[in-house]
Amino acid sequence: MPDTDHRLYLLAGAALFVIGFYSLLVQAHLLRRIMALNVMGSGVFLVFIALAAQTPGPIPDPVPHAMVLTGIVVSVCATGLALALADRVLAATGRVELGDDEDAAASSDATPVASDARKEKPAA
Numbered sequence: 102m103p104d105t106d107h108r109l110y111l112l113a114g115a116a117l118f119v120i121g122f123y124s125l126l127v128q129a130h131l132l133r134r135i136m137a138l139n140v141m142g143s144g145v146f147l148v149f150i151a152l153a154a155q156t157p158g159p160i161p162d163p164v165p166h167a168m169v170l171t172g173i174v175v176s177v178c179a180t181g182l183a184l185a186l187a188d189r190v191l192a193a194t195g196r197v198e199l200g201d202d203e204d205a206a207a208s209s210d211a212t213p214v215a216s217d218a219r220k221e222k223p224a225a
Contacts, residue, residue, distance in 0.1 A: 110151035117144030129198045131187040135180060142176045 121141030128134055146169045153165035191197050 107151045107154050110147055110154075114144045114147030114151060117141070117147060119144075129200075131190060131197050131199065132184075134199075135183045135187065138183070139176065139180060142172065146172060 118141050121137045121139075121144060124137035124140065125134055128137060149165045149169050149172075153161045153163075156162045187197060
């Protein structure tokens, strides 16, 4: 791979990571934060693949590729867990956004509602 090709992927991966990190800091909505973490992970995966292509010889190093495949599986599992936790936050507080400390103290007194209890019951 020519030198300019892997540098382009390194810069694109770094840009994805920075965009995701900025969004993680700025956004209050939990789903947007989860997506920001996924964008950051994609940037890291892109950097790993670009670094694997830098190895001398016609065949790239397979270890970073295996790490990226494992990272994708872990990322999908972590996203599923984060979405489940966001669902629990919605059930407990009725909101999916992170609030200020004053709002969090007021809503911490509320009793959590089971996810089945918040679903609408059919009219009898």
